[in-house]
Amino acid sequence: MKLVNLDPAQLVVSHELSRSGSAKQFEDRLRSSIEEIGLAEPIKVAPLPSGQYLVVDGTMRLRAITAIRDANPDAFKTIAAYVTDYERRFEIRYQTDIYQDLLPSQLAALVEHLHKTERVRKTDIARYIGVSPATLRNYTGLWRLLQRGGLFAKIVELMDVGVIPSSNPYAWLRLTSDGLRCVLKDSFCDGESIDAWVQGRISAARQGNTLRFTTNFVEAATGGLEPRFYRQDEDLRSVKRDLGLRRAGDPQLFDVPVTPAVKSKTERNSRVKRDVKTAVRHLSNVTRESREPVLQTAARSLRKYLQ
DNA sequence: GCATCCTGTCCCTCTCAATA
């Protein structure tokens, strides 16, 4: 990719390549950062027949720079940009946003692909996309819902459009098919048929009319059903539930003896170094063996980050 | 057999937007 400096007036933003979400605080911090240290990472553009350049990646940075220029017209007379192929604008855009802008179902599919096909450990994937291993487990849960298909997959679709929170897929996974139908019929559909309700909520959400259900609502709706509506028997679920309750209710039960600070710090450092080394090895394999350009790019990027 | 990783579950904390 060729690096050039472009006049801001030459840049054109396309809605189809802009971010789907917004974060005011992030944008404020981005603007402050660019004001303070400049544009650390050039944006990516593609040439247009008109002589202008389409912003492929960097609309938020451009927005921040525009805001800075509104206050100070002398700032950023040119903007550093990598010139990419217009034909590859979507590929490049989605490579860049592989872990920032994906729907929950897409992220779940990506995680499982990296894990199963490319053999990247889930802890490494979590570090790469900047979430905890616990959060990554939610993506695993989403993937399992998708694998079950039918109404379970529809639940993920409802999560994608924001009707149902995606933060606790296991509330749904514990149900049988009959249990799922029972929950939807009794707590969500309000007299409508299940299929019609699901399709109606998805369509409405896509038109901007999203009816959101809370995690508490989901938990209440999927909990406390008859035992026949759960995949595992009540005793087993009670044991697992008790683990969480014991942990929350009496933390000192689980306190471990404190080892000398120096020793534990040394051990931690040694462990971290070992983890990083292993992660780099896995990622090198992905870069070398994967046939997916997106995954090669992601693995190269994470390897560079870890090193 | 042991070490490591993954799963399913719980509650808590933090962030952010909406509202008073």
Added chain:
DNA sequence: TATTGAGAGGGACAGGATGC
């Protein structure tokens, strides 16, 4: 400006699965 509510993410556990 302070408060509130919702959602996202984190910490922790036991136990199962897997690989060496």
